[in-house]
Every structure is written in structure tokens, then in C-alpha cells.
Amino acid sequence: MNNKSYYDNQIVVWFLYATISWGITAFLVGLLAALQLGFWQLNFDLQWLTFGRLRPLHTNAAIFAFAGNAIFAGIYHSTQRLCKIRMFSDILSRIHFWGWQLIIISAAITLPLGFSQSKEYAELEWPIDIAIAVIWVVFAVNFFMTLARRREKHMYVAIWFYIATIITVAVLHIFNSIEIPVSFLQSYPVYAGIQDAMVQWWYGHNAVAFFLTTPFLGLMYYYIPKAANRPIYSYRLSIIHFWALIFIYIWAGPHHLLNTSLPDWAQTLGMVFSLMLWAPSWGGMINGLLTLRGAWHLLRTSAVIKFLVAAVTFYGMTTFEGPLLSIKSVSSLAHYTDWIIAHVHGGALGWNGFLTFGMIYYIAPKLFGTKLYSEKLATAHFWIGLTGIVVYYLSMWAAGITQGLMWRAIGEDGRLVYPDFVETVTRIVPLYHVRALGGLLFIVGALIMVYNISKTIRGRAIVDDKIPEPFEKRNVAHKPDVGHRKLEGMGLAFSILAFMAIAVGSVIEIIPTLSMHRYLATDKMALPYTPLELAGRDIYIKEGCYVCHSQMIRKLPFDALRFGPPSTIEDSMYDRPFQWGSKRTGPDLARVGKKYPDLWHYRHMKNPREVINNSIMPNYPWLLTQNTDFYSLRRKLSVMKTLGVPYDDETVANADIVAEKQAEVIAQGLREQGVVDDRLEQREIVAMIAYLQALGHKVVDKEESSEEESSDADEEESSDADTGLDNDTSVDPDSNPETRIDTDITAGPPTAEITGRDSEEIP
């Protein structure tokens, strides 16, 4: 019904259905991923179902499908009521709904197929990125036009949080998604290495802040007063909460990169602003909880209040833990471990999940003009779900701290107490089983909700809610407003100021990283990947290896003892996208190159347990049978060159031939060690081996490089005379000086070795 006297409840109901459906999907994928960590056999040797591809599917489904649809349901429901007007356009509302669902379906298809940018929570490829931007703009136009036409002069605090969400998510998404397409479903980001890391975690952290926090705070400020039938504890505190939170949050991204090669000033800045977040976060939590002052009895009688109160409590706990984890010394223990997984799920399941459930239980009966089918079932859902979260959280907390302590244990002899990485994994596998149990309980609770809601609305039609007269007209005597009061009635000015609040932090933090050349050591230079290594890198990204393996050795003694010298900015300066990772279910790979023979990698990818007892890594047998896409390499190198990677024109023009030559050498080495496959040089495993063997060997001393170059020059001339090709990746001195490491590279780098290496025995 398109009647301007009534709220548009239909769109709210659609988003509610989508929330529930995608929520169950996201939870089930999460459960399978959790079980895969406990039982590697559940990867089924199927590439579409391996952990590396499922984990991004799980996170995207949980964030953008479950939480996203929940946000939209809540915003469409509350904005109309707070503005006393129907949404601006029913057509835009429906384009938004169907567009968003198509984006989710696209993600559900492309991620398991391996089309991924490997940037966490921003994995989707460029056509989907564009679709997200378009649909977000549709949503924004619909929202802001509703705001412009509102009948209630004052914009209630929930609206402010929605404004901040819409503006900031647009800014984050657009800037983090700037990429150049290579093909229909592949692209390379314009940022590389440390720049990419900084921009990505500016995005990643603030995706949590402005997709999973601010909109849910808006929902909290609306639904807790509604459910408790009393106003928010302190409206004045909510004003301070809002501005302090959005101003500070945007700065905290670098706390994801502590102890890395990121310059110290940026790390300290991220840490300090993260600690400052304690104040506004807890201000908001206290404001939410104290709304129930004098009505705590509702906790006993109302399942909705139970969910909302528990959600706000989880918000408080998670926002206490977040700044704690941002302290450099705490981060040195927790980062890369399951403690972070515990932290994330405390927020996702407890805060986002429970707030959504509370909202669903509140809205659904009202939209269908009835009462909840069973308060008892809702209460059962609450207790089962809460038990699930606690089991999940505690098991991952214990796993994270256990593993973190094992990693850093150094004996009196100065050696690692647990030098075998796998030993630190097998110790916590039982806790992975417990975690899966927690997840299962959470899902059981959610399924109870599905039953309860379906029984509630069965056979009923959506009610038509007539829009009442504006509240202010009846209740608030207006004097001329000044200062913030005036601002609360000015949608455009408010939005511009909110944008400025988030822009300050973004500009001051991000712009220096775009001129990172200042931090690069002048006596070092990085070599670009050879075409075959680049092909292998793309396979590494496709398989989601970054999900379990970092490529960032932190400036910590125990990291250096285990993995080698700390990573430097140069190590990843041509990495598009960067692969620093955020979790180590397997060891760091930043310096894994030439540590093991080619055959070791071959056997490891085929079946990790052939070379590492008790490994929980999936098998990758398809890498031994699928062929590398050599033909796209010219295009890939061309795009890389456009982005500033110093490939010369000849290498770009003959990228596939250069790659095939390197593959033949590696394949020959493998054959000599007993691998039987007539078309071995074409297999993906060979490209993958080339990439893995290059890791940690792409940075050389400039002097060394010059010497090698001059001594190699004569040999190359004669050896390449017959083909007319360089079989190395050399640097074009004229290409893109901006990206070079600061000084003269006209001498060119040393040739990347393409030799039969590693004839050592398999350990």
C-alpha cells in the first residue's frame, strides 16, 4: 500500500525475513568452518568448501547479510516513526532491498569459487563493489530525503547514529575499494603493501565501528526505550556519546597493526585513540542499561528486555576488551591468536546478534498486530543462546591465551620452548571442538526463534500503522534554538559536521601512509614478483591462505626466533593486495621462501600430514591437477606496471612465456625427485611453489644488486640470444619513479633466480 498516511511496514517485514534467513545461513557456515578447524577431514577435499574460502563467506554473511539486513529493518522501522513520515520512496526502498539481496547472493557464489580480493570484510570483487556503492547511494537518497521531509523537527539521537553510519560506510567502502580490474572478476588494489594495510585496517576497523556499532547504537537508543516504555536515561549523555564516539573511533584502525613494520607514530596513535574509546563506549552502555532504572523487573518477565540488556552488556564487555587488546604489550600476546576470535564473537553474537533478536521479538508481533506466540520459547532461546556465547567465548579465550603463551615461551638457553608451530595448534584443537559446541547452541537458539516467529505471524497480514501527529507540536514549547539544539533540527548541517568529525582522523592517519617512501631504508631495494610468482600469488589469494597464514614477522623476539628477521616495509612494497593477515592458525610465511625444498611444498599441498604430523591444514589436491592461467599474465603485469610496479615492457609483453620457462625449471626439479606428471609445468602447484619460494627473498642490498647486475649482464646477453627473451623480471628504470625505493635504480635489480633449487632431502 502506498498511502502517505501510513508507515511502510512491508519493507520492514521483508528486511526482517532476510535478516532471519541470512542469519541462519551465516551461523551454519560459521559452524562448518569451526568444525573444519577441529576436524580437517570436513574440508572434504573440495575447493569450494575449504576453510580458506568458507571463512570469508561466513564473515561476509554475518556482517553484511545478517547484521546488514537487521540494520536496514531497524532503520526503516524506526526512521519512519521518529520522523513521523513514510519513507521518501517505496520504489527506492524496494530497489535497496532487492539490490542488497542480489549482492549477498553474488557474494555467496563468488567467494566459494575463489574470487576474492583477500582484504578482510572487503573480499568481494570489483563488479560487486560497484553494486554495493550504487545500492548504498540508493539507501542514502531514500534516507536523507525522508529526513528532509520529516514532520518532526527534532532529529532523535538514533537518527544521528544512522546519519554517521550512512556517510562513513560510503567513505570507507569507496576509498578501500579503489582497484583496477584485470578481468571480469579480478582486480588489483591501487594501494600496495603498507599503504594497503593501513587503508584496509582503517576500513576494517571502522566497518566494525560504523556497520556493527553505530547503527546498532541507534537501534539501542530506539528499541530499549520502546521495549521498556520509558525514555533513555540521559538524553544529554547521548549527545556527548555520539560526537565523542564518531570522532575517536575513526582513529583506532592502526591497532590492528601493532608491532608490525608500520611506523611507530601510527601504532601509538591507534593505541591511544583506542584507549580513549573506553569513555564514550561505556558512556553509551551505561546510558542504555540505566534506562531500565526502576523497571528492572522487566528482566524477569520480558524476553525482549533480556535480549536487549544482554546485548548492551556484551557491548560493554567487548568495548572494554577492545581497547585492552589495543595496548601494544597485550596485543603482542593476543594478536594472531583465537583471543581475537573470542573478542569478535563477543561483539558479533552478543551485541549484534542479541540486539537483533531482541528487535525481531519486539517488531514482528507489532507488525502483524498480535502477541508473541510463546514468551517461554523466547526465554529458552535467550538462555540457550547465552550459554552458547559463553561456551564459545571462554573456549576461544583459553585457546588464544594458551597459544599466545606457547609462542612466546623462551627457555633459559634462549631457544623457543615450543619450536614446532604445529605443537601449539594441536594443544588447542580440543578447544576448537568446544567452540563448535558453543556455536551449535547459538544456532539451536536461533532456530527456536524461527519457529516462534513463524507461529506468531502465521496466517496474519501486516498491519497498517497510521502515522500520528508530530510529538513536538503537542509537547515541546519551542524557544529559538541555539547551538547544538539548533543543529538537532538541521539534517544537512548535522550530516556535514558528522562527516567532518570522521574526516579529520582519516586524513591525518591515511595521508602519511601514502607517502611511505620516507620510511624505507635507502640501502635496500625490492624486486617485483616474476610472472610465475605473481600467478602463484593469485592462487594463494584465491585459496584464502591469508585466512590462516600471516606474512608479517613482528618486531618481537619470539616472532624473530621462530620465523626470522622482522618484516620490513620493503618486503611487501609490491604486494597488491597486502597479505599480512590477522590470524595464525598456521605459521607465518613471510620468510618461508627456500626454507623447504620444492618437493616438500608439493607434498604439503597434496596432503599436509605427509610432511607435518598432526597438521590441521586442508588438502589441496586440485592444485596438482588444475592448470595455471598463463594467458592472463600479460594483462596482470600490465595492470601492475600501470600501478607502478617496475616491470619492463619486454617482460610484460612476454609474461606468459617467461612464466612457462620458470615453470619448466621447477617442474624439471620435481620430476627429478620422483613426481610423475606429464603436464606438471602447467599445474597450479608449480606457480604456487614459485611464489612460496620467493617469500622473504625479494629485498636485496642495493650494492649487492648492482654488482650482480653487472656480472650477470654478459651471461644473460648470450644465454637469451636464442629466444630473445629475458627469463628474469627486470626493472624498467623509466617506469613510475614514485614507487621506487627512493634512490637510483637505473642499475636495475639482480635477476630473479630461475634455477632448479632445493635438491635437499625432505625433512
Added chain:
Amino acid sequence: MKKEALSQFQNPELVLLAFLLFLITFLALTYFVMRKGSKEYYQKLSQLPLFDEKGGGQNVR
């Protein structure tokens, strides 16, 4: 020139400036919302979500 200008952003003075900007905004905001007469005004407005549907706002304290 462009590079030099951009590189200046890493100066701690600018970070300090941003912090001061936040502090001033925060203090000004606190003053505005806490000044005389604000409490009553905001108390009334805080009831806005309770009166957005027909029959809403019953039993409000």
C-alpha cells in the same frame, strides 16, 4: 612539493592539533548540553520514540 606537503602530515604537532580540536569540541558540547534549561528540554525530547505510534507513550514515567 606535493610529496613534501603530504609528508608534513606525520608531524606530531598535527596529531596534537587534531586532539585539541576534539577536546575543544567535546568541552563546548558538554557546556551546551549541561547549561541551564537544557535538562527539561531534553527530557521532553527523549520521550519522542514513545509517541510515534497510535496509543504510544502510556505509562511513561
